[in-house]
Amino acid sequence: EMESKVSEGGLNVTLTIRLLMHGKVRGSHSRAKGETVKKMREESGARINISEGNCPERIVTITGPTDAIFKAFAMIAYKFEEDITNSMSNSTATSKPPVTLRLVVPASQCGSLIGKGGSKIKEIRESTGAQVQVAGDMLPNSTERAVTISGTPDAIIQCVKQICVVMLESPPKGATIPYRPKPASTPVIFAGGQAYTIQGQYAIPHPDQLTKLHQLAMQQTPFTPLGQTTPAFPAELLTLPLQALTMFPCICPGLDASPPASTHELTIPNDLIGCIIGRQGTKINEIRQMSGAQIKIANATEGSSERQITITGTPANISLAQYLINAR
Numbered sequence: 001e002m003e004s005k006v007s008e009g010g011l012n013v014t015l016t017i018r019l020l021m022h023g024k025v026r027g028s029h030s031r032a033k034g035e036t037v038k039k040m041r042e043e044s045g046a047r048i049n050i051s052e053g054n055c056p057e058r059i060v061t062i063t064g065p066t067d068a069i070f071k072a073f074a075m076i077a078y079k080f081e082e083d084i085t086n087s088m089s090n091s092t093a094t095s096k097p098p099v100t101l102r103l104v105v106p107a108s109q110c111g112s113l114i115g116k117g118g119s120k121i122k123e124i125r126e127s128t129g130a131q132v133q134v135a136g137d138m139l140p141n142s143t144e145r146a147v148t149i150s151g152t153p154d155a156i157i158q159c160v161k162q163i164c165v166v167m168l169e170s171p172p173k174g175a176t177i178p179y180r181p182k183p184a185s186t187p188v189i190f191a192g193g194q195a196y197t198i199q200g201q202y203a204i205p206h207p208d209q210l211t212k213l214h215q216l217a218m219q220q221t222p223f224t225p226l227g228q229t230t231p232a233f234p235a236e237l238l239t240l241p242l243q244a245l246t247m248f249p250c251i252c253p254g255l256d257a258s259p260p261a262s263t264h265e266l267t268i269p270n271d272l273i274g275c276i277i278g279r280q281g282t283k284i285n286e287i288r289q290m291s292g293a294q295i296k297i298a299n300a301t302e303g304s305s306e307r308q309i310t311i312t313g314t315p316a317n318i319s320l321a322q323y324l325i326n327a328r
Contacts, residue, residue, distance in 0.1 A: 013065070013066055013168060014063065014064060014065055015063070015064070015065075015066055015069055015164060015167070015168070016061060016062070016063045017061075017062045017063075017069055017073075017103060017160070017164070018059055018060070018061050018062075018103065018104040018105075018144075018178075019059070019060040019061075019062065019076075019101060019102065019103060019104065020057055020058075020059060020060075020102040020103075020104050020139075020146060020179075020181075021057065021058050021059075021060055021102075022056060022057055022058075036079065037050065039075075040072055040075045040076070040079075041072075043071065043075065044064070044068050044069075044071035044072035044075060045064060045065075045068040045071065046062050046063065046064035046068040046069055046071065046072040047061075047062070047063045047064055048060065048061070048062050048072060049061045049063075051180075051181065053181070053183055055181040055182065055183050056181070057181035058181065059104065059179070059180070059181060066164060069160075069164065070157060070160065070161060070164075073156070073157055073160045074153065074157050076101070077099050077101070077153035077156045077157060078153050080099040080100075080101070080153075081099050081152075081153050084096060084097060084099065098131070098150040098151050098152065099150065099151065099152070099153055099156055100148060100149070100150040101148075101149050101150075101156060102146050102147070102148050102149075103146070103147040103148075103149065103160075103163065104139065104144045104145075104146060104147075104178075104179055105134075105144060105145055105146075105147050105163075105167070106143060106144055106145075106172040106176040107138050107143050107144060107145050107176075108143070108172045108173040108174060108176070108327075109166070109167055109170055109171075109172050110134050110145050110147070112166050112169065112170035113134060113147065113163065113166050113167075114134055120166065121134065124159060124162045124163070127158070127162070128151070128155050128158040128159040128162060129151055129152070129155040129158075130149050130150065130151035130152075130155035130156055130158070130159035131148075131149070131150045131151055132147065132148070132149050132159060132163075133147070133148045134146075134147050135147070135148070136282075137286060138286060138290065139179035140179070140182070140290070141177070141179070141180070141290060142176075142177045142178055142179035142180070142290075143175075143176050143177045143324070143327065144176065144177070144178060144179045147163070149163075174327050175323075175327075261312055261313055261314060262312070262313075262314075262315065262318065263310060263311070263312045264310075264311045264312075264318045264322070265308060265309065265310050265311075266308075266309040266311065266322070266325065267306040267307070267308055267309070268306060268307050268309055268325075269305060269306055269307075270300060270304075270305050270306060270307060273297065273307050275328050276297075276309075276325055276328045277297065283328060284297070287321060287324045287325060287328070288321075290320065290324060291313070291317050291318075291320040291321035291324060292313060292314075292317045292320075293311050293312060293313030293317035293318055293320070293321040294311070294312040294313060295309060295310070295311050295312075295321060296309070296310045296312075297309050298310070309325070
């Protein structure tokens with residue numbers, strides 16, 4: 001019943017759906033892309049925002065009443081199919097790949113989406129004909145997971161409708177740390193006391209502050225400044241392709257500006273320790289990886305109903321580890 005209400009737009013709840021897309025927008029494309037997004041906003045009535053930044057990934061946030069969200073998704077799915085068709089006209093491939101979209105969903109809602117023993121996700125796959133996969137791990141530095149949907153545009157639209165129903169029925173529990181794509185890191189190399197960033201095929205002299213930082217680091221570290229052991233970076237190198245640079249020895253001293261590590265202890269009831277450790281230690285490893293803290297769980301002691309957890313790291317690492325343990 002809820003499904004029919006949602007799809008008829010009778011249930012005019014405002015929802016936010018987050019999509020993860022690849023690809024940086026540059027030059028002439030950005031104008032065309034801007035026009036496409038503008039048209040989608042106007043025709044669907046949904047708010048559509050694309051995250052900024054020099055990142056290989058973008059987050060597309062679609063907010064609005066359910067019917068507006070479904071219209072926006074339909075337009076996105078058909079646009080993707082059109083792009084696939086166009087790219088196929090220039091290739092020798094004969095079978096048409098499905099349209100694939102990645103949703104970003106709070107991990108606390110993924111259990112409802114999968115259902116008991118995978119029953120819900122199986123039902124969604126069978127009734128819509130779309131492939132749906134929920135990632136086992138959370139996206140870096142967040143409490144969200146990627147949900148990949150692929151199939152024909154119609155199958156994807158039906159699938160998104162059913163996912164929205166699940167998300168409305170089971171709202172996220174606790175606070176969600178949203179996934180934010182990281183900027184593509186530009187490698188920095190040091191030579192002759194000067195810092196260079198790699199842009200495309202060339203080494204470009206880097207802004208002053210990095211050079212100063214490097215010189216400072218050189219005074220603090222046992223390394224010999226490169227300029228004393230190898231000739232200073234020759235000017236002609238700046239126009240050489242990257243491959244040539246690999247012939248020159250370069251070093252990046254470890255600049256450790258992080259605050260000193262401290263230790264924090266927690267006690268957890270025995271009956272809850274399993275959900276923190278997870279199957280074969282998967283959850284505790286996830287928490288270690290996300291928080292950057294070292295986490296040790298003491299062995300159970302006889303007669304005690306609690307277990308000791310020791311967290312070591314910077315204050316920020318510790319507080320994130322505590323938050324994630326409490327969230328579990």
